Amino acid sequence: MKTPKISIGFPLLVKELTEAAAQRRTYLVRVSYAMLLFLAIVLFFWSGQLTTTSNPFSLLGAGKRMFDNIVELQFYGIYLFLPAMTCTALTAEKERDSLALLLLTRLGPWTILVEKLMSRLIPMFTFMLLSLPLMAFAYSFGGMQSYQIWGAIWFLSLTSLQVAALCLMCSAYCRTTVGAYLSANLLGLFLFFLAPGVAGVIFRSSRWPATFSGMDVYTITVDRVGTALAWGDLFQWSIPLMFSTIIFFCLSRFFLLRRAFAQPRHLLRKIFRGLDNVFWKINSHSGGVVLVGENATLPEDKPVQWREIAKKNLSQFRYLVRIFLVLEFPVGLVCIVALTSRGVRASTQLREVSPILFLLWIISALIVTVQASSLISSERSRQTLDVLLATPMSGREIILQKMHGLRRVMWVLGACFLTIFLSETWWYGSAGITPAATTTAATAVGFPPSYGTTFREPFLYYYSGARYFVASMLSVLIYFPLIAWLALWIGLKTKTQTRAILGSLALLVAWCGLTFACGRSDFVASLPVVGTGYFDLSSPLGMIYRNEYNDFGTSQGVSAGIVRGNWFRWLVVAGNFACYGLLLYLIRARCLRDADRYLGRRQDHAPSARPAAVRNAELQDVQPVAAG
Amino acid sequence: MSVVKIENLWVSYGSLHAVRGISIDIPRGEVYGFIGPNGAGKSTTIKVLATLLRHDRGMVWVNGIDVSRYPRAIRDTIGYMPDFFGVYDDLTAKEYLHFFAAAYRIPQKKRKSIIQDVLELTDLTHKIDSPVDSLSRGMKQRLALARVLLHDPDLLLLDEPASGLDPRARIEVRELLKELKNMGKTILISSHILHELGQLCTRIGIIEQGQMVAQGSLDEIYQQLSLMRVVHVQLAGQSNGIMDHLREVPGVESVDEQIDRISIRLHEDETSVEDLHDEICRLGGRIHMFQPEAMDMETAFMKLTHGKTN
Structure with a gap:
């Protein structure tokens, strides 16, 4: 009887490494x-x-x-x-x-x-x-x-x-x-x-x-x-x-x-449907009030938009309300606690709210990026895009209708941001900066009455409630669509949904993270003309950070200031958002102009749908002609 | 006028030439079968006609409209069914059809009756409220056919409509296509199931490595290939020299005596099967069995192609 030959090999490892070696990635x-x-x-x-150091020996x-x-x-x-x-x-x-x-x-x-x-x-x-x-x-x-x-x-x-x-x-x-x-x-x-x-x-x-x-x-x-x-x-x-x-x-x-043969399932959809069942049961027993009755509708003239709104989980009204409540509840709670505890703690800034703001930005950016990059790439992955592209709808129409559903999500997320912005503006703008309030707060913790005013003065000197609110609102109004259109652009250019999502997230993290980290570096700060502050503004995170920590002063705030003079600060805010607005416009225009090409079909060379010469050719039953 | 006219079409994917100089002419009301091995360029050609792919050289017209100049106008006149069925798993059959009716800009007032009609035609009326995802593969194909019929297109581009279907579903789809043929639709259909194409198509085109190797009606292709008909004959009693006489008949290539029959290889363009029958009777043969072997497309396909791909 033959004894089996023992062979040691790593076929899967070899295959994986060979495959990796063949990939450009x-x-x-x-x-x-x-x-x-x-x-x-x-x-x-x-x-x-x-x-x-100037002494080489000290480097030893x-x-x-x-x-x-x-x-x-x-x-x-x-x-x-x-x-x-x-x-x-x-x-x-x-x-x-x-x-x-x-x-x-x-x-x-x-x-x-x-x-x-x-x-x-x-x-x-x-x-x-x-x-x-x-x-x-x-x-x-x-x-x-x-x-x-x-x-x-x-x-x-x-x-x-x-x-x-x-x-x-x-x-x-x-x-x-x-x-x-x-x-x-x-x-x-x-x-x-x-x-x-x-x-x-x-x-x-x-x-x-x-x-x-x-x-x-x-x-x-x-x-x-x-x-x-x-x-x-x-x-x-x-x-x-x-x-x-x-x-x-x-x-x-x-x-x-x-889990080798696990079927794909939509976790969010499952949770929402479970919640639907719970609410229906409660309503059937209590005869409860239905706040939003959503009837089954059929598409009218914008089918893609209808599907995005009526069928996607993150766009249906009742689901959006739930998402809003899930996000708004902790945000509102932190804001209320922070505002009500101000009086005894006498700090200059509403510091407890800032981490919530950044957390909300991370969650929102994640949601918007994943959703936007999946808009087209998911159709490609499910092989439904070709059929859609064979219809007379233009690529521009398809993209705009797709984005419509995402806009609803952005409005909901924006409402949570508004809670934070209003809280902070209200605190610094009225309640927080009154001399009486600061004096009371300082006295409450055992400092002399003048301390409150002195302590707050440098921060408040550079602070402008109007500027804070305007810059904050602009950050939501411009950065959100910017992130969405950028992710959509990447989704249009990539073949699979996975690549689109990972690529968009990687780009966003690299753009914000790297420029922010480099902005903190002394090396960048030492560069002539550029300076830390301006370098920071080369990513959206820079303005959010500086605005939140009122980092516009020459010596106050989190790091060295970037500008001098109140009007100049307004100019920086306006310039920053004008640049990002322009970038948003360019990306959006490019996506819409080359929509057909990105989607993978022919673009019309002529604006008119069917030229008269072609119609005549058909009617007269003549040989085919090159139209136009 | 031709509904589809393609002249010297060239399509490349990078350095790979998927289609190399093919020309097709499909008159109105014709069912054109597009045959070829995998990777021959069938789907690529259909995608060019569906305005989804840009071609490098050549001219393509649909209903006399240049595809490269007015793709949007062409989309109104074609119904395209790809070789896969992408599912919107969140829609019902009714919502799916309404979705595409809106995409084809069918007036709202007419939609309901049109959808009712196409569902009846495809025998899916009872599934109107079922989620698309829950339909069988055959039903999904029929739903896809219902979709392409919504805007009453002149030309149907069907890429492998019967692939992956069980025999029953395949027969259902075939019957549906026959119905569409009777309605006068012009159909360009690609398929691997040659036997069924033979029953359905008025003309066929065989493509390999991006080049058209033969096209025309089935008879024309058989003649083009000089395919001979084999006729199996059983004679009662002794043949008594009939075989030698048969070898002298014009068009008879060979007569082979087998254990229970005689096999005659015949050039039909010289002597028809009926004339051969008469000739045997004239020679005094008492025919017990007379069976002309069916000439099938598989023979033609195997003879014309070499199994090479791009």
Whole structure:
């Protein structure tokens, strides 16, 4: 009897790596990673080390700080790039209907998972190797210890494994790549940062916040200690990381088979329909009042708009009311609490509201981006676009009708913003700035009556309620459509819904995040003419941030001011929104002008639908003619 | 006048030439079958006619209107059914048809009766309130046919309408297409099910690697290919030299004696099947069985194509 030959091979890993090597995207991502890393390091080194001293000898030993910067950026790289790379691992197979074929092979579930994991980790490790020249540069300055290098390698590897396992779990559970990506990011944010942070506050422990985040563990155990940590201690600190990785990996195995053939389902729709049932039952028992009766209608003259409004979850009136209430309730609550507690706390700004505002911006930008980028790309993915394009509706009409549904969502989100803007304007504009109120507030906390006025004066000096309100309203009125049209444009140019959503989100994050981070850099601040403030305004986030923190003064606010003089501040606001308004106009005009081409059909060369010459040709039953 | 006229059409996807210089002429009321292996360029040609794809060279007219200049005018006159059925899973059949009736700008007053008519024609009246997503594949195809008929187009462009259907659904679709043919619609239909195209089409075009290898009526194509008819004959008793006489008949290529029959290969353009029958009787043969083998499109297709793709 022949004994079976034992062969060790990694067919899936080989296939994945070969596939990745054949894709242009692999190289684009790698180049982007390298460029971002090197650019960020240059900015760090320039502002942190190289420009702060005139004596070259004082740079000796600065290598440690540089090394820490490099390691920190590598951690950010893992959190940013690895989810985008790993979330496709199993969902791509599901979307291509090839997972079943994979499961039918002799590869076991564990083998599939390990090889999929390796196929994502190997490219990530090659990304990290890109920093070797930078580390060599830092090493030449001295100050680094070998335990730091080993500690960094250990925790970077563990963090990569942990994040990859989490993403693999989400990929095994979700039906689509977009779902896996969003859930991996939200879960990661919650598990690595929010939950340990809350636990740390509750248990008053500094260890808790660092428990699951590799970056924080590295900072505490290696970066700040100053001496080599015993291997036993290092291992002890690593237990939560390893434990969570094993849990994620086991859950991936659990979901792999159970969710292999999961049907796509719309979670939001399910929740809304469940709520509908509850309300109907309540109404049937209580004979309750129906605030909004929505009758089934049929399309009249704008079919696409009708479908967007009558059939999409985020556009139906009763659902919009629910979304509004879900968002407005916490916003309103925070505003009321902040306004009512002002009197005793005597702070200059309504600081509690600002984080809510930024959170609302993040949620709103996410909703608008995902919705807008899916408008056309989802039709393409479902193969319904060609049929629509064969109708006499123009591409411009299709796009405008599509956007109509999204406009409703933007109005609802805008209403929540209005609550915040009105609260802040009211506080600073009337209640907050009256001398009597400030004096009372200062006295209440034990300061002399004059203190309130003195304390508030610098902030209020630069503050203008009208300017704040106008700039805030313009930010909603211009940035929202800008984000929507930009995402729609990307959706028009991409073939799949996944690419459209991820591409739009990546562009938005890169635009706002990078310019904002660069704006904080001393390197940018040191550039002649540009300056921190103007650089900030090169992304929409800059104006939102400066307006919220009244950062228009020369020495007040969050960072160095950008302008002098009240009128000039108005000019900056007007100029900023005029530029973004122009950008919005250009993107919108381009989408509408080239709508047919973007949608994938022929454009009419002549404005008239059917020229007379052609009609005559038909009537006279003559040979075909080239019309026009 | 021709409803479709294509002259020297060239379409490329980057460096790949999907269609290379094909010409087609389809008169009004004709059912034109478009046959070819996968990747031959059938869907590409249909998409050009549906104004969804730009061509590189050549001229394309629909109802005498130049496709490249007035695509919007053409969209009013065509009904396009792609080779897949994209579903709006949130609509019912009624909403789906009303949606496209509005898209085709059919006056609101007429919509209800038109939709009723097309649903009756496609035998879907009982499914009017069913979600599109819940219909069977055959019903979805019929619903798609109902959709393309809403605006009463002159030309129907049907790309693989019977692909993926079970035998019953396929027969239903075929019968529906025959009905449309009787209504005088001009139809351009691509399909892999050659037998059914043979029953339905007045003319066919066979395309391979973007080039038209043959087109015309079925008879014309058989003649073009010099395909011979094989006639199987059983004679009662001994043949008594009849076989030798038959070999002398003009148009008879060969006469093979098999265990239970004689197989005669015949050039029909020289001697028809009926004349052959008379000739055997004249020679004194007592015919027990006379069976001309059906010439099918599969034979023609296999002879004309080599299975190559772009």
